[in-house]
Amino acid sequence: MSLGILVAVGGVEFEPSLLRVAEAADIYVVRRCVDVADLLATAASGQAQVAVVSAQLRGLDAEVVAQLADSAVAVVGVTADTLSADEALLRRLGISSVEASDDVSAMAEAIREAVREPVRSQPEFGENGPGEAATSAEEGTPPGRIIAVWGPTGAPGRSVVSLSLSAELARLGAPTLLIDADVYGGSIAPMLGILDESSGLLAAARAANLGALDAAGLAVHARQIAANLQVLTGLPRADRWTEVKAVLFRTLLAVARRAHAFTVIDCGFNLELDEEISYDTAAPRRNGATLEALGSADVVVVVGAADPVGLTRLIRGVNEVMAAVPGMVPHVLVNRARSGLGWSAQEVTQMVVRATGLATVRLLPDDPAACDRALVHGQTLSECAPDAKLTRSFSALAADIAGVPALHARRRSRLGRT
Structure with missing residues (x-):
């Protein structure tokens, strides 16, 4: 031939x-x-x-x-x-x-x-990241784990879960990176009171596009929020999603995996691939970063609201995620669970288990006072409400993902800003 x-x-x-x-x-x-x-x-x-x-x-x-x-x-x-x-x-x-x-x-x-050989669009990486110049954690250590936090439309609490889970993982002493990858509107920076006109995500994507992103460069683009916790801030404007291509995000995740024990991704809600229908040629994919995050994740956390509309969207969303990532069994969180809805925790759990076929569902208690206090002061729940029931729920989730006893997690000291 x-x-x-x-x-x-x-x-x-x-x-x-x-x-x-x-x-x-x-x-x-x-x-x-x-x-x-x-x-x-x-x-x-x-x-x-x-x-x-x-x-x-x-x-x-x-x-x-x-x-x-x-x-x-x-x-x-x-x-x-x-x-x-x-x-x-x-x-x-x-x-x-x-x-x-x-x-x-x-x-x-x-x-x-x-x-x-099959044609690949994924960059090749050396032992310490992309190319020889990359740096990483101590040689011989296993690669870190990627945790994708996703939820359907309707603001079910993806960003609160992402930030709180990251904070609790950092409290365990694990180097943790939180990436705000919601291409429809990042919210992590304002939640933490960060006035950041220069997006860490966009800066890292540009470096990845030039083949210049390594662990040291990623640390430069991220903001140090607390001991063991860094944040890569999201898009300052939603119309800049075109700068976060799936292939660049894949490179970013590969570097993050080598530099951090845990990388938590706050994903956008949309999983559609309508661009492939609308374009005759290779189409720009707004949801490419979200799909890349889910496909690269070691752990997928799906969060939905506890009200009737939120539960309906959650059940459909779980099925969508499992179709997008075959073989992945997600952690399902029902957020803002409260007695005023008229359902017991057992009834909500049984409803979701029956509809999704999953064996385990976690309920997060509704605590608007703690969340408002954290939002107003630009802090994590671990900082402003360490003993709240909601904070303890996130601590238990982090301990489960990290594979440590929950009691050990609660004994860790409170996060302090650097």
């Missing part, structure tokens, strides 16, 4: 020698692309199977590599020297195969091998 290749190397000096790869009987050049736009347009036409790129191609980033993968075009990197900084950059952008320009036979074999 003949293999069509696209050459987009930015006019480097070694381009003429690189084109000798087309002397192979099974390889031919479809087009020498002048820029990224030309490369992506030709790739989308389906004329080529492999794109050969260099670090000198202006505008080449992780998003471009992902778009090529979406077009079923494999990517092979080329450099003047395989031990150069260009090679490290190409690998951080997600290009796993990088060859020297003067080794034509090795380049030809890399092109053939790229076609044989």
Whole structure:
């Protein structure tokens, strides 16, 4: 089978020698692309199977590599020297195969091998994060766990659960990162009284797109809220969701997993994929970050309100999440449970268990006074209401997820701001 290749190397000096790869009987050049736009347009036409790129191609980033993968075009990197900084950059952008320009036979074999392997849009990472420059926790430690907190529409309390769960995990002494990834309107920063015009999430996504995100860089973009607790603030405006692509969020989560024992994600409510119906070409996916979070999570927490409307949405939402992430058994939380609804805790639990088929459902007591106090003072529940029943419920949930006795969790000292 003949293999069509696209050459987009930015006019480097070694381009003429690189084109000798087309002397192979099974390889031919479809087009020498002048820029990224030309490369992506030709790739989308389906004329080529492999794109050969260099670090000198202006505008080449992780998003471009992902778009090529979406077009079923494999990517092979080329450099003047395989031990150069260009090679490290190409690998951080997600290009796993990088060859020297003067080794034509090795380049030809890399092109053939790229076609044989499944096309991937996920960047490759070294032991300590993306590329050699990344740093992480102590070598030999297991990777951290990702916890996605999701809930249906109607403000069931996703952000309160995300923040409180993160705070309790941090109280256990585990380095914890909270990511506000709600692309319809982040709320973690105002809940904590953070006046942050510069979004940590957007800054980290930009760094990931350039192949420059590592554990140290992630720490720079995050805000230190308390001992063992950092927060990556969300979107300042909902219309900036286009800057948080799924492939960039995947890179961010891979770095966070290596840098923190727990990464808690406050997800958006929407799981729809309507963009795929509305566009003939690769579509921008507003819900891509949410779906990526759920797919990457080790633990999924689904939260819904205890009232009749909230329970209906919760039951449907649990089924949606289990369909989106096959094999995942979520932790189900019924929030704002109160006697005024006329149902006992046992009745609510049995109702949700029957409707979802799950064995365990947790009820979170309604405590508007504690939540209001935390919101007004920009604090977590652990700080302003450490002995509240709601806080104890979050402590028990954190202990369950972390695998430690709940009594041990409650003995931990109160969080203090740094």
